[in-house]
Amino acid sequence: MTSGTTHPLENADPWAGIRRGQQRRPVEWLVERAIHAISLSAIVGVFLIFIFVAREALPIVLGRATSASATQVIPLEGLDTRSPAEIQKYLGLTPEQFAALDRDAKVDLMNLKLETAKGASKDRDAAVNTLEWRYLLLPYQWSGYDKPEMIWQPVSSIHKYNIIPLLIGTLKATIVALLFAVPLSLAAAIYVSQLSSPRLKEWLKPGIELLAGIPSVVLGFFGLLIMASFLQEVFGYESRLNAFVAGIALGFAIIPVTFSIAEDALTSVPGSYVHGALALGSTRWQAAWRIVLPAAIPGVFAAVVLGFGRAVGETMVVLMASGNASIVSASLFDSTRTITATIAAELAETVFGEHHYRMLFLLGALLFGVTFLSNLVAESFIHRLKKQLEGKA
Amino acid sequence: MKLRCMKNTLLRFLTAGVLFGTLISSPAANITVKGSDTLVILAQKWAELYMAAHPGTKIQVTGGGSGVGFAALQNRATDLANASRSIKADEVAECIKSFGKRPSEYKVALDGLSVYVNAESPLKELTMEQLAMIFTGKIKNWKSVGGPDAPITVYSRENSSGTYEFFKEHVLGGKDFVSRAQTMPGTAALLQAVSKDKNGIGYGGAAYGAGAKALAIKKSDDSPAISANEETVVGGTYPIWRYLFVYVNPAVDKGEVSAYLNWMRSDAGQAVVKDIGYYPLPKPFRSDSK
Numbered sequence: 001m002t003s004g005t006t007h008p009l010e011n012a013d014p015w016a017g018i019r020r021g022q023q024r025r026p027v028e029w030l031v032e033r034a035i036h037a038i039s040l041s042a043i044v045g046v047f048l049i050f051i052f053v054a055r056e057a058l059p060i061v062l063g064r065a066t067s068a069s070a071t072q073v074i075p076l077e078g079l080d081t082r083s084p085a086e087i088q089k090y091l092g093l094t095p096e097q098f099a100a101l102d103r104d105a106k107v108d109l110m111n112l113k114l115e116t117a118k119g120a121s122k123d124r125d126a127a128v129n130t131l132e133w134r135y136l137l138l139p140y141q142w143s144g145y146d147k148p149e150m151i152w153q154p155v156s157s158i159h160k161y162n163i164i165p166l167l168i169g170t171l172k173a174t175i176v177a178l179l180f181a182v183p184l185s186l187a188a189a190i191y192v193s194q195l196s197s198p199r200l201k202e203w204l205k206p207g208i209e210l211l212a213g214i215p216s217v218v219l220g221f222f223g224l225l226i227m228a229s230f231l232q233e234v235f236g237y238e239s240r241l242n243a244f245v246a247g248i249a250l251g252f253a254i255i256p257v258t259f260s261i262a263e264d265a266l267t268s269v270p271g272s273y274v275h276g277a278l279a280l281g282s283t284r285w286q287a288a289w290r291i292v293l294p295a296a297i298p299g300v301f302a303a304v305v306l307g308f309g310r311a312v313g314e315t316m317v318v319l320m321a322s323g324n325a326s327i328v329s330a331s332l333f334d335s336t337r338t339i340t341a342t343i344a345a346e347l348a349e350t351v352f353g354e355h356h357y358r359m360l361f362l363l364g365a366l367l368f369g370v371t372f373l374s375n376l377v378a379e380s381f382i383h384r385l386k387k388q389l390e391g392k393a
Numbered sequence: 394m395k396l397r398c399m400k401n402t403l404l405r406f407l408t409a410g411v412l413f414g415t416l417i418s419s420p421a422a423n424i425t426v427k428g429s430d431t432l433v434i435l436a437q438k439w440a441e442l443y444m445a446a447h448p449g450t451k452i453q454v455t456g457g458g459s460g461v462g463f464a465a466l467q468n469r470a471t472d473l474a475n476a477s478r479s480i481k482a483d484e485v486a487e488c489i490k491s492f493g494k495r496p497s498e499y500k501v502a503l504d505g506l507s508v509y510v511n512a513e514s515p516l517k518e519l520t521m522e523q524l525a526m527i528f529t530g531k532i533k534n535w536k537s538v539g540g541p542d543a544p545i546t547v548y549s550r551e552n553s554s555g556t557y558e559f560f561k562e563h564v565l566g567g568k569d570f571v572s573r574a575q576t577m578p579g580t581a582a583l584l585q586a587v588s589k590d591k592n593g594i595g596y597g598g599a600a601y602g603a604g605a606k607a608l609a610i611k612k613s614d615d616s617p618a619i620s621a622n623e624e625t626v627v628g629g630t631y632p633i634w635r636y637l638f639v640y641v642n643p644a645v646d647k648g649e650v651s652a653y654l655n656w657m658r659s660d661a662g663q664a665v666v667k668d669i670g671y672y673p674l675p676k677p678f679r680s681d682s683k
Contacts, residue, residue, distance in 0.1 A: 092490075097490050102493065108489055108495060109489055112482045113482075116483070149572075151569070153552075153569045153572075155553075155557070155558065160569070224582075225585075229589060238546070240586065240590050241586070320582075325573050325575045327573055334573075335573070335575045337576075345551045345553060345576070348458055348460070348461055349459075349460035349461065349552075349553030350460070351464070351487070352464070
């Protein structure tokens, strides 16, 4: 009964141990915050990139940009008779630049305007703003052409920016790539995840995924030099570099993507499904084809969609192996020009802020939209697969 | 203790010496050159030779394309801008906006553009008009120009290249290349494609002349067919030739930059031009300095 001999724990808080365990140490807290900030910054980065791309393309989307080369000109005397504000606007100067330039320089600029106007006025399409949506999407009979056509000729006296040939080109290369890569990678995924021996699997899986390590420029080079000649000899078509060659080369780039996601999806189907099927007398093949594949179908679909996203966005392979002719044709054996290759090939030479530059950014925004959407769809399907499997298992 | 003291003073002297040394040995003779990919090999060769003769001068050469060079000139990111075409009105305007003056233009070499076909092709010559019709797509079959009955595969360059614009202006008369034309990322790639395609036709600098067959060109139906060589290009009888240019901000065109520009256009500088595969300037265009 002596008061001094109470057990130490009696006085202590009964939750003390647990609470101490829960409390993070300062270092852990710091690390956690840092990782959190970095992961957030990635999302912010993607967002900022999109804002940047979209902002450059916005004037075209809103119809504010113009590519019409025939404009009102002010004769040289205008420099003295017109107001400075008018001249400044005409020459496209900022107030600071206008103040800094001497008279000679302004006369020079006026003369240049006159020269350009003289050079451009010959063509009947010179006054056309080729950035309007109807010129971007619909055929039009340009001067010098025999019939209405969809033409991508940005470096020309009349800048022709029809994006349909590029969309068709991208689509053709992508479809060939998917037709080539999806069956192969799905078959490989089914075999590796369901049928092969664990020993073989250990070799096969990293082996196929090693394809992802081949730089796309090497694949493109391979396509340009070796595959193009080989395929032409086999199929005997006319144009050596075309959507078909580019698509096959592109297929090599997307096989590791579709394979590894599809394989993950198939592996994540619980083993009890297979055991059940085998116990009921099915063969391994039947179990894989009839039970596991249907169960994993959302994941497999996601793999295909992600492969599609990769194929649409891949640049180097198509730049080198597709021939880059912007033609509207349904034939897979015609040379083709994709959106990505167009941006890569043309952006370096454009004048910043000018319509060609903005047009390429519009293409970039379009591409971003498509890949973003396909990734979103794929993600939602993977999510559904997880829920489905967890719910059923 | 004493030793460490001495070590310290020695170190200080050394650092001071090194600092001082770098200060006096580099009298801001750093020249940056940027622009045309056509000119990049020649510009590098010039830089190499000039630096060997003038150890105080550092010259940095990068390519990227004529337009890239002009953009850098406008932003004052480069001293010299190489170009395989003359500057456009828009680009002059941008330069005036940026530094108040038109950039000075120097012709530094001649380039004869060759038209290439596959080595197996029986064709030897074409007229300028036939070339324009082939590249704009009006002629689609080799039969129309005296070749075998086979479709023509047209190879062109990317529209960012100065060669593309030159060919379009001077051979096609400003008309568009046919849409079927396959665009190649460089003259080397183009030649490679033509050499693998027996129905192919393409164009490019004479500097790259190996791998396919260059055609002789006729100005009109009744003029003689002329193939590109030093005599015909420099003499102006071969019809497809161009100047290669260097542009410079007039405010920078002094001291070492000016000396370098002079040297390029002198006999010594022009002697290299042929080794690279272009053609030297005619005598009256050269500068006097050695």
